Structure formats: C-alpha cells, structure tokens
Amino acid sequence: MSEKVRQIKLGVVGNENSPWEYVAQKLKKENIELEIVTYSDYFSPNKDLSEGLIDANAYQHKAFLDAEISEKHYDFEIYGETYLDPIGIYSKRIKSLKGLNKGDSVAIPADRSNEIRSLRVLKGEDLIDYVVDEHSDEIVFTKNPLNLKFSRYEAALLYGSLDEVTCAFINGNYAFENGLNPVTDSIFREKLDLGDCDNPFVKVLVASSKLEEDKQRTLRRVIFYYQTGAVAEIIKQMQGGSLIPAFLPRF
Incomplete structure (x- = not known):
C-alpha cells in the first residue's frame, strides 16, 4: 500500500515564487504536496490562515505580523525565517x-x-x-x-x-x-543588516498555533528544504538581485 500524500496549502503574495516551486519539487520525494495559494494583498493571507483555509503563509515580516496579531488577536506561530526585502x-x-x-x-x-x-x-x-x-x-x-x-x-x-x-x-x-x-x-x-538577529523586517513562514501535529511535522519539512543553499541562490537572483536570504543554509 502506497503512503498517503500529505498536503500543505501555503499562502503567498505575488507571482514570483520560484523558491517555493523548488521546495515543492523536493518535497515530492517525501510524498508531500505543497500547494501554493497566491494573494494580491497583505491582509487576506492572515485572515484565511486564521479561518483554516490555508495551512501556512510566507509573505510578511515580523513587524507586520506583530501588528496583525496585536490588532486582530491571531494565534500564529513562526516556523522559520525566509528573506529580507529592503523597501x-x-x-x-x-x-x-x-x-x-x-x-x-x-x-x-x-x-x-x-x-x-x-x-x-x-x-x-x-x-x-x-x-x-x-x-x-x-x-x-x-x-x-x-x-x-x-x-x-x-x-x-x-x-x-x-x-x-x-x-x-x-x-x-x-x-x-x-x-x-x-x-x-x-x-x-533601506539599509538592512542580518547581523541584527532580531531584525523586525525579516520575512517569516507562519502557521496557526493550533495546527495539528501531523501538519506541524510536514511544515517543518517544508522549511527544512527552504533553508538550503540552493534556495538561498534562487533568492539572491530574485527581484533584480534585491533580496537577502535570512538563514544559514543547512546544506
């Protein structure tokens, strides 16, 4: 009997998602299907995450996330850092x-x-x-x-x-x-420096704090494949070379 396919719906903003597309290909060998759900604004991905329409999102920096949690009382958890995008x-x-x-x-x-x-x-x-x-x-x-x-x-x-x-x-x-x-x-x-580990403008992968245990394990595999040297190189080529990977590659 074949292993059941595990699925993760990931909310993102915009159409340039080559790092996540790379991760999705890597996850297939673990029988994980990463579905990328695109949005055009900064507020809908958190709303849908809070309502369980997606499993995670990856588009916002920590300062925006903190403001959203303070105002709307979302119960979210950060699973990992992705990149810096100087304004x-x-x-x-x-x-x-x-x-x-x-x-x-x-x-x-x-x-x-x-x-x-x-x-x-x-x-x-x-x-x-x-x-x-x-x-x-x-x-x-x-x-x-x-x-x-x-x-x-x-x-x-x-x-x-x-x-x-x-x-x-x-x-x-x-x-x-x-x-x-x-x-x-x-x-x-904007001048941004990753030397400040608490930089409020680091973008993050976020999920509900109530995410079921199986989904938690699956999402940790998602961020595992994201925080790699291959993805770091993809990030450096995006948006005219303006982005900065916000992690030390695992491999």
Whole structure:
C-alpha cells in the first residue's frame, strides 16, 4: 500500500515564487504536496490562515505580523525565517533624496508597521524625526524642515501613486511586479543588516498555533528544504538581485 500524500496549502503574495516551486519539487520525494495559494494583498493571507483555509503563509515580516496579531488577536506561530526585502523609494520627479524640496509629497504604506518602517528610513537620512504618542498612538513630527506631506496608500496601490506624489515607498514585490528593478530603479533603498538577529523586517513562514501535529511535522519539512543553499541562490537572483536570504543554509 502506497503512503498517503500529505498536503500543505501555503499562502503567498505575488507571482514570483520560484523558491517555493523548488521546495515543492523536493518535497515530492517525501510524498508531500505543497500547494501554493497566491494573494494580491497583505491582509487576506492572515485572515484565511486564521479561518483554516490555508495551512501556512510566507509573505510578511515580523513587524507586520506583530501588528496583525496585536490588532486582530491571531494565534500564529513562526516556523522559520525566509528573506529580507529592503523597501525602496521611487520617483518620476527626482533622482535622489537630495532633490526633495519644501512641501514635497511622499507616499507611504497605510499599514502601521510599514508606515513606521518608511518614516524610520527618512529619519535615518536626517530628513525628519518623530515620536509615537503613547496615549493616542498618533505619529507626532518633532522635525520636518522640508514640511514634507505624507499620503498613506494600501501597499498594492503605491506604484500608482507615482503620478501624484514626489516620491513613494514601494515594497519590493509590488515594485518588481510593476516593472521596477528595486536595485537600479529606486532612488534610495533601506539599509538592512542580518547581523541584527532580531531584525523586525525579516520575512517569516507562519502557521496557526493550533495546527495539528501531523501538519506541524510536514511544515517543518517544508522549511527544512527552504533553508538550503540552493534556495538561498534562487533568492539572491530574485527581484533584480534585491533580496537577502535570512538563514544559514543547512546544506
């Protein structure tokens, strides 16, 4: 009697999933079927995971995950790190941040984790400073010499904002899917360093904390084949060479 096929439904965002396709091929020899379920937004994969429509997802960084858990009380568990995707700034009007003038407009992601992430990039370049009010949770600018105007967009809509604003922060997957090379087309890219093991922007593989034991074992095989040298090389070639593997390869 042949061994029963074990199945894992994995939610991802976007259509560039060559690392997972490689993993799916490797898993076949263990009678594991990895079904890749694609989404176009950042919120549906967590909703579907919480409702049991998928077994795991791999698209979000830790800061986004923490915000989602805090707001929506998801009961999720991290199974492993995947990669870092530095956020970039793009523009049709200026060629560098030095080109910013008084009153210029900047589009940033609407979700809180990537909103703060974007502001942190500008703070690091000494363009602004801010605090988050402990009572209202509102962002208060303590320094904004150029009086930059900030507009918030859903992450998937930031590319379209480029016709309306001076510059826009666009997550790497959405930039690449709209024909932008994050390395050569951005006017500035976030500086990320894997030396910080607690980096909040490391992307992760996540599942429900209530995942049944057999699925847990199967999912650990998924991340086992992902965190390999072969996948690390695939990651380095993705999105114009802009991604950074977030693991030490097992083999």
